[in-house]
Amino acid sequence: MSDNNKNEEPTLEQVDIAKERVAADSFMAALPGLLILIIAAIMAFYTNQQSGTPMPLSLVLGVIGVALLGYGIFRATRIKAIEGHAIDCPFCEKTNVLTAAPQSDFRCTHCNRDVPVENGVVLRVYQVRCGYCNTLNYYSDKSTGLICESCDREIPIATDEETTAKKVFESYTIHDDNQPYDLILTAAPKSDEMIACLQQMLALNRNQVKDIIDDLPQTLLTGIPKKKAELLTAQIAVHKGRAESKVSGT
Structure with missing residues (x-):
């Protein structure tokens, strides 16, 4: 043989x-x-x-x-010759009866997760909660990275080295942009709706808002998160205005 x-x-x-x-x-x-x-x-x-x-x-x-x-x-x-090998799933703790002792990962029929196996031994799994949505996730010593099952963001876990698999893995995760952004108003009509929108946004009086509209472009806010800048840009667009956001200091 x-x-x-x-x-x-x-x-x-x-x-x-x-x-x-x-x-x-x-x-x-x-x-x-x-x-x-x-x-x-x-x-x-x-x-x-x-x-x-x-x-x-x-x-x-x-x-x-x-x-x-x-x-x-x-x-x-x-x-009658088919023998059963009982293997407990470390995730749901239910038993899978297989036709042979596993030498590599296999899928649990109860929770549908891949059970980590190395050298014929089922590995211990660890629990960690996502820092964004608080969903409970699991990983083992074989894991090169961890993506939250709920929000698809990467959850940092300890690994021995920066492997090629981990770099590829990171390209499939959601990454938040934590850089500060500036919101710049480039065009705006002098309508009551636009003036009211900017008053609420900037906490200014009506005359101050009119002065801003008369001298465009104007930086409205600085050092705000990207998501907030995108939200405010959309609000300005609703009232037929235009705004853009850029990374602060650029």
């Missing part, structure tokens, strides 16, 4: 599913044999009634039917 065959990992499967598959295979193998035996018996009965000797065709069909039926029964006996 070659080294490749020795190191080949057995196919993992839930025991119940494996037994159902073998039972279905054995039934499909035995069913044609049973039907052929019935046909052969009917042919033999009528030929005996007419000539007293069975037709050679009925004998051939009988042999084929017995062979197929025996093969189906033989396959059915393999159900």
Whole structure:
């Protein structure tokens, strides 16, 4: 036997599913044999009634039917040979009964999570809450990174080194822009709606807002988060004004 065959990992499967598959295979193998035996018996009965000797065709069909039926029964006996290996899921703590001891990660049928396995040993999992949405997440020693299951943001976890897999992993996460932004008003009509919007936004009186509109462009706010700048820009656009945001100091 070659080294490749020795190191080949057995196919993992839930025991119940494996037994159902073998039972279905054995039934499909035995069913044609049973039907052929019935046909052969009917042919033999009528030929005996007419000539007293069975037709050679009925004998051939009988042999084929017995062979197929025996093969189906033989396959059915393999159900008892399927052994179960009970593995507890570290996430939901429910038991998975597999056809072989796992040598690599497998999916739990109860919680649908990938169970981490290394050198045939199920690894311990750790819990951590997302700092953004407070959702509980899990990771193991094999994890190169962690994305929140709820908000898709990266949750920092301790790793030994900055691997290539981790760099690729980070490209699929949401990253917040924490830089300060300036909000600049570039165009605005002197409508009552626009003046009221800017009054509420800047906490100024009506005359001060009119002075700003008369001398555009004007920096309205500085050092605000990007999301706030985008929200205020949208409010100004509703009243037919235009504003832009840029990183502070640029």
